[in-house]
Structures are given as C-alpha cells and as structure tokens.
Amino acid sequence: MKLLHIDSSTRANSISRRLTAQYIEVWKKNYPGGNVIYRDLAATVIPPVTDDWAATFAEPATLTPAQRAYLSTSDELIAELLAADTIVIGSPMYNYSISVPLKAWLDQIVRMGRTFGISAGTPVGLLGGKKAVVITTRGGAYGPGSSTAPLDFQEPYLRAILGFIGLSDLKFLHVEQQMKPEAEIEFASAVAKINELAQ
Numbered sequence: 001m002k003l004l005h006i007d008s009s010t011r012a013n014s015i016s017r018r019l020t021a022q023y024i025e026v027w028k029k030n031y032p033g034g035n036v037i038y039r040d041l042a043a044t045v046i047p048p049v050t051d052d053w054a055a056t057f058a059e060p061a062t063l064t065p066a067q068r069a070y071l072s073t074s075d076e077l078i079a080e081l082l083a084a085d086t087i088v089i090g091s092p093m094y095n096y097s098i099s100v101p102l103k104a105w106l107d108q109i110v111r112m113g114r115t116f117g118i119s120a121g122t123p124v125g126l127l128g129g130k131k132a133v134v135i136t137t138r139g140g141a142y143g144p145g146s147s148t149a150p151l152d153f154q155e156p157y158l159r160a161i162l163g164f165i166g167l168s169d170l171k172f173l174h175v176e177q178q179m180k181p182e183a184e185i186e187f188a189s190a191v192a193k194i195n196e197l198a199q
C-alpha cells in the first residue's frame with residue numbers, strides 16, 4: 001500500500017500539518033508494510049502554468065528537450081499521485097478557498113492524457129480506484145445551513161477538480177473554529193475522527 005501525504009499550509013506549525021501527521025501515524029500502524037510519499041507544497045515553489053503548458057496537448061513523441069524539461073515538475077508530481085493508493089491532503093482555508101501552493105499543485109497534476117482523458121467528447125478522470133481524504137482547517141465555520149455556508153469555495157472546488165481526475169472516493173474532514181475559543185475542542189474531535197478515517 002502506498003500513501004501520498006500532501007501538506008499545503010504556508011505555516012510551519014500549522015493545524016492541518018499536525019492533523020495530516022496524525023493521519024499518517026495511525027495509517028502506518030494499520031499498514032506496517034505501507035509506504036508514505038511526502039510532498040510539502042510549501043517547501044519548494046511549484047512553477048505556475050504558462051503558455052508552454054500547450055506542450056501537454058502535443059504527441060509525447062514529438063516533444064522537444066525544452067518541452068520535456070518544462071513538463072518535468074508535472075511528470076514528477078503525477079508519478080507520485082499515480083503510485084499512491086491513498087492520498088491525504090491538508091488544506092487550510094485561505095480567503096474562502098484553497099492556498100496558492102495547493103492550486104499550483106493542482107494546475108500541474110490535472111493533465112490531459114495523464115490524469116484525465118476525453119471519451120466521445122467528454123472528459124473522463126483516470127484516477128479511479130484510489131481513496132482520497134482532505135483535511136481542511138478554517139478560522140471560522142461553514143456548516144450546512146449556516147449563513148456562511150455559501151462562502152465555502154474550498155470543499156465544492158476540491159470536490160469538483162479531484163472528481164474531474166477520477167478521485168470520487170473522496171472524504172472531507174472539516175476542522176473549523178481554529179481562530180475561536182472552541183479551537184481545542186474541535187481539534188480533539190478531529191483527532192478522534194482521523195483515528196477512524198485512517199483505518
């Protein structure tokens with residue numbers, strides 16, 4: 001079993017980092033022979049996609065050395081994703097959405113012919129059969145029915161884009177109120193849920 005562990009908070013001592021680490025600790029106990037690949041998206045700057053991204057639509061055999069070099073980050077990130085049976089993503093909410101490092105990663109891994117294809121004119125995700133867990137951390141709360149629920153552009157976006165590449169076995173754990181007095185209670189409750197999720 002292989003697990004891809006992704007952190008995307010820009011803070012070294014972040015709540016989402018602590019919680020993904022908790023998931024990994026439990027998972028390792030449950031899968032003693034398992035392999036964890038760690039990708040800290042804040043540790044290196046993932047290049048933004050530019051006009052050269054058009055190379056992803058070219059026939060692979062026709063790529064120039066410069067185009068191959070340009071795509072090498074994407075190749076490496078996609079290889080990590082394809083190798084994993086389970087993907088665990090720590091995602092802090094920034095301005096009602098995701099952090100820049102996570103968006104940069106998504107732009108590099110959503111790639112024609114690698115993580116999605118086109119069948120009869122319709123996009124088809126190629127990552128079926130994998131399990132994905134997203135642990136979000138938020139200063140406020142955005143639960144269903146609340147007045148702030150419409151401001152949650154994080155879960156709907158991640159659900160859409162991860163579903164687009166075929167990650168339909170997708171679970172979210174929202175750890176909210178992290179800038180409120182309830183933070184510690186929420187955190188403890190999240191740890192208990194992670195102990196279940198990481199089975």
Ligand SMILES: Cc1cc2nc3c(=O)[nH]c(=O)nc-3n(C[C@H](O)[C@H](O)[C@H](O)COP(=O)(O)O)c2cc1C
Binds near residue numbers: 015017179
């Ligand atoms: C730049 C920035 C923007 C933020 N925007 C929001 C927001 O829109 N809604 C919210 O509930 N919390 C927001 N927060 C609070 C974070 O979601 C919260 O501190 C969370 O714990 C961050 O995750 P981390 O501890 O893993 O870094 C923001 C924090 C930062 C640094």
